[in-house]
Amino acid sequence: MLGIITGIRLMTVRIFKGKYSLAYNELYRKLKSLVHTEKTPFTKCIKNLPQYNVFELFNKDSSYKVYKTNRNISFGNTPFSESFEKLLKESDKQFCYNIYKINLSEWKVLGYKEKKFDTNMKTLYYFINDEFFFGEYVFSDVQVLDVPAIANALFKKYNIENFKNEDRFYISDNSNSEIGFINNGITLTIKYLCRKDSDINSELGFILNQGTGTTIEESDILDML
Numbered sequence: 033m034l035g036i037i038t039g040i041r042l043m044t045v046r047i048f049k050g051k052y053s054l055a056y057n058e059l060y061r062k063l064k065s066l067v068h069t070e071k072t073p074f075t076k077c078i079k080n081l082p083q084y085n086v087f088e089l090f091n092k093d094s095s096y097k098v099y100k101t102n103r104n105i106s107f108g109n110t111p112f113s114e115s116f117e118k119l120l121k122e123s124d125k126q127f128c129y130n131i132y133k134i135n136l137s138e139w140k141v142l143g144y145k146e147k148k149f150d151t152n153m154k155t156l157y158y159f160i161n162d163e164f165f166f167g168e169y170v171f172s173d174v175q176v177l178d179v180p181a182i183a184n185a186l187f188k189k190y191n192i193e194n195f196k197n198e199d200r201f202y203i204s205d206n207s208n209s210e211i212g213f214i215n216n217g218i219t220l221t222i223k224y225l226c227r228k229d230s231d232i233n234s235e236l237g238f239i240l241n242q243g244t245g246t247t248i249e250e251s252d253i254l255d256m257l
Contacts, residue, residue: 033053053131077128077143077156083239086158086166088223089202089212090236098202101190105224107167108155112226116140116162127154135239137161150176165232171220179215186213186222209210 044167078085092098106112110119113167131138140159145152147181151173158166171177180197187195188201190211199215212223227233 041225061130074129075127077130077141077154081134082130082132082139082141082158083134083236085168085223086225086236087240088117088214089210091240092202092210092212093171093200096200096202097196097198098204099187099192099195099201101192101203101205103190104189104198104203105205105211105226107157107164107224110157110164110167112164112228114130114164116142116159116164119157119164135235137235149182159234160232163229163232165226165229169220169222174215174218174220177220179220181223182220183213186211 048240070083123144125144128141128143130141133139137160140162142157142159144155146155147153148171153170154168154170156168156170157164158168179199183195183197183201186203187193190205192203195201198213199217201213203211203213208227210223210225210227212221212225214221214223
């Protein structure tokens with residue numbers, strides 16, 4: 033009987049709030065031990081908290097080279113500030129999804145998976161309050177990648193000359209939006225951060241100064257280890 037009631041509660045919240053809502057995902061998580069299911073209804077895009085991936089650009093390591101470009105930084109064909117709902121409608125082949133309440137904001141991470149250059153690549157879209165502001169390309173195996181060729185293509189796109197092939201560097205445009213190119217020897221991650229929205233910049237700055245801005249449950253810690 034308890035299982036039936038739990039199922040009805042989940043279905044009701046899903047119908048009225050939607051499967052991507054914080055309410056549905058939190059209820060699913062709280063009831064996981066009762067319904068004997070996985071912790072979340074979706075495959076996770078990331079195991080750590082999302083702000084840590086963003087802060088690598090928001091609070092850059094000054095020991096690495098920053099190249100300036102006169103071209104506007106963009107993340108593929110998806111414009112920054114695009115809504116979560118619009119991106120969902122454009123493609124129904126999502127591979128993974130995370131949702132968090134951090135400080136006073138709702139963070140979402142939506143991911144797609146495909147094969148690129150003979151290795152798996154994840155494309156991740158980060159949203160604050162349903163507004164797209166940060167993206168990542170994550171290549172799973174640099175051993176099969178021509179990393180210098182990818183870096184050179186990036187420099188060519190943004191009209192950058194007199195560059196060096198390095199495992200890590202940044203590109204910044206006139207609005208201070210940035211790209212981070214990070215090869216750690218195992219994976220290659222290319223990060224894109226839009227800094228044009230003053231409200232999002234303020235939120236990121238506040239969270240950076242205050243720490244995580246959220247309560248981490250023991251199960252979150254276990255997932256990260």
